[in-house]
Amino acid sequence: MALTAVVRIPTRALLRPWARLRDSALGWMEPVGGVEVSTQRFGSQRVLVEPASAAGVAVMTFKNPPVNSLSLELLTELVINLEKLENDKTFRGVVLTSDCPGIFSAGLDLTEICGRNPAHYAEYWKAVQEMWLRLYLSNLMLVAAINGACPAGGCLMSLTCDYRVMADNPKYAIGLNETLLGIVAPFWFKDTLVNTIGHRASERALQLGLLFPPTEALQVGMVDRLVPEDQVQSTALSVLAQWMAIPDHARQLTKNMMRKPTADGLLKKRDEDIQNFVSFISRDSIQKSLQMYLAKLRQKKG
Numbered sequence: 467m468a469l470t471a472v473v474r475i476p477t478r479a480l481l482r483p484w485a486r487l488r489d490s491a492l493g494w495m496e497p498v499g500g501v502e503v504s505t506q507r508f509g510s511q512r513v514l515v516e517p518a519s520a521a522g523v524a525v526m527t528f529k530n531p532p533v534n535s536l537s538l539e540l541l542t543e544l545v546i547n548l549e550k551l552e553n554d555k556t557f558r559g560v561v562l563t564s565d566c567p568g569i570f571s572a573g574l575d576l577t578e579i580c581g582r583n584p585a586h587y588a589e590y591w592k593a594v595q596e597m598w599l600r601l602y603l604s605n606l607m608l609v610a611a612i613n614g615a616c617p618a619g620g621c622l623m624s625l626t627c628d629y630r631v632m633a634d635n636p637k638y639a640i641g642l643n644e645t646l647l648g649i650v651a652p653f654w655f656k657d658t659l660v661n662t663i664g665h666r667a668s669e670r671a672l673q674l675g676l677l678f679p680p681t682e683a684l685q686v687g688m689v690d691r692l693v694p695e696d697q698v699q700s701t702a703l704s705v706l707a708q709w710m711a712i713p714d715h716a717r718q719l720t721k722n723m724m725r726k727p728t729a730d731g732l733l734k735k736r737d738e739d740i741q742n743f744v745s746f747i748s749r750d751s752i753q754k755s756l757q758m759y760l761a762k763l764r765q766k767k768g
């Protein structure tokens with residue numbers, strides 16, 4: 467269903483983005499002459515994008531049941547939809563969240579890295595790199611609304627955001643648990659974590675494959691705020707409203723200054739990183755570990 471209403475924002479608010487927050491706080495909603503803001507919902511099969519009620523904000527919802535694993539299709543759709551949002555200059559901030567009850571994302575899709583051929587591994591890894599680079603360097607303000615379990619690649623995705631709000635439910639956990647699967651978090655996963663929680667905490671978390679329950683995740687700095695489950699998205703939106711008060715150009719240049727050196731680490735050797743991944747993941751011993759892990763996951767129900 468196309469929702470093609472058009473809202474007009476006064477040009478002065480676009481030139482002074484922080485004015486929008488103040489204006490809307492004063493109850494300003496009058497459509498007056500200015501720049502058109504599309505309120506059209508768009509997206510694709512696995513990624514839904516809906517403009518939020520606040521101007522300039524969208525909610526991107528992942529819906530790849532049962533666990534939002536990052537399949538090649540989901541990664542591709544994510545990048546395409548992010549690009550659409552970035553090209554539409556009316557959007558300044560995005561909340562990333564999940565449509566799968568109790569799960570933000572189960573991380574990389576294990577069926578993409580288990581029992582396939584080297585060409586597939588290479589294609590898949592390129593898509594994982596692309597997702598990370600696009601999110602990590604996005605000019606948009608990104609807030610993760612973590613409404614469920616958030617292991618491995620799911621955690622990585624949330625770490626690319628500028629702020630993380632997590633549901634305060636001890637059933638959920640977040641972390642880079644790769645070693646538990648017998649695999650190794652690549653250097654750029656590691657760098658993203660180090661940039662978030664520091665070197666010592668990362669070293670411990672990565673070696674032990676720690677999955678932190680919400681309270682511990684908050685303590686270590688992996689997430690920024692815990693709220694009751696039904697307030698995760700609304701809190702993420704109100705955090706975005708605060709960030710929107712900062713002039714875009716200054717915030718974007720600052721974000722880029724903080725993140726570009728880390729992203730350059732991968733940009734300089736993308737092909738080498740793909741080759742490393744393909745040769746690592748193709749090893750018999752690694753494939754066996756992954757098969758055993760998948761089998762355990764599948765047996766859980768039986």
Ligand SMILES: CCCCC/C=C\C/C=C\C=C\CC(=O)SCCNC(=O)CCNC(=O)[C@H](O)C(C)(C)COP(=O)(O)OP(=O)(O)OC[C@H]1O[C@@H](n2cnc3c(N)ncnc32)[C@H](O)[C@@H]1OP(=O)(O)O
Pocket residue numbers: 532533535569571572573574575576577615617618619620643644647649650651652742743746747760763764765766767
């Ligand atoms: C030195 C050189 C280094 C080079 C670099 C080398 C390697 C790096 C390589 C890879 C990095 C990988 C990072 C990753 O992201 S790996 C994925 C890790 N993910 C996990 O460990 C999470 C596993 N899943 C879970 O823990 C639970 O499923 C979860 C808590 C998310 C949800 O639990 P719930 O009980 O609700 O659901 P389940 O019954 O467990 O699952 C339902 C269904 O989904 C399947 N499934 C779960 N997770 C995945 C997954 N990640 N990929 C694919 N499929 C998944 C599960 O098997 C069930 O399937 P079925 O039984 O219904 O068929």
